[in-house]
Amino acid sequence: LRSVDRAMNALSERIRGMVAEESRRVEELRRRAQVDPLTDLLNRDSFLAGVAAQLAREHGAGAGTLGVLRVNVLTELNQTIGRNATDQFLRSLGLALKQIIGANPGWIGGRLNGADFALLAPGEVDANAVLEHLLAASHRATNRPDAGPGSMLPIGATPYLPGEPLAKLLARM
Numbered sequence: 001l002r003s004v005d006r007a008m009n010a011l012s013e014r015i016r017g018m019v020a021e022e023s024r025r026v027e028e029l030r031r032r033a034q035v036d037p038l039t040d041l042l043n044r045d046s047f048l049a050g051v052a053a054q055l056a057r058e059h060g061a062g063a064g065t066l067g068v069l070r071v072n073v074l075t076e077l078n079q080t081i082g083r084n085a086t087d088q089f090l091r092s093l094g095l096a097l098k099q100i101i102g103a104n105p106g107w108i109g110g111r112l113n114g115a116d117f118a119l120l121a122p123g124e125v126d127a128n129a130v131l132e133h134l135l136a137a138s139h140r141a142t143n144r145p146d147a148g149p150g151s152m153l154p155i156g157a158t159p160y161l162p163g164e165p166l167a168k169l170l171a172r173m
Helices: 002-034 044-056 074-081 083-103 127-142 166-172
Strands: 064-070 108-111 116-122 155-160
Touching: 002 044, 044 108, 044 116, 044 166, 064 127, 074 083, 083 108, 083 116, 083 127, 116 127, 127 155, 155 166
Parallel strands: none
Antiparallel strands: 064 116, 064 155, 108 116
């Protein structure tokens, strides 16, 4: 009976290990499907799904602001400083946005494509406040806290209302 008990316990431990490993793999696949690997922000599809869900909410924060920051010189950066340095810059920008998100619960950030980064700020109806956050992220990523308006990355923000169609919000942005 003891040997059967030991064999059953060993089998149980192996199965528990296999299930844990499989859960880890599934979580990694889910993460890869939702997150931009370079910046660790949500990818376009996941971010836009979050925006659509926020617009559809009837309870909670309601109105808010959507902001976008564009690296309009991405091609030039790749050509002048190289891909590795450009990737490091994009990682820095992602980190700066993640710091903003961490300080503002409920906000989400995403990388919409190679050059466009977005910040959804539910509950923040002051578009200028979101612009200030994006400007601060721009300054941190470029290591230029004194950068003037002519040297910053282009940014924009627009408020939204619950129930507003996503296409309308994106067109206004």
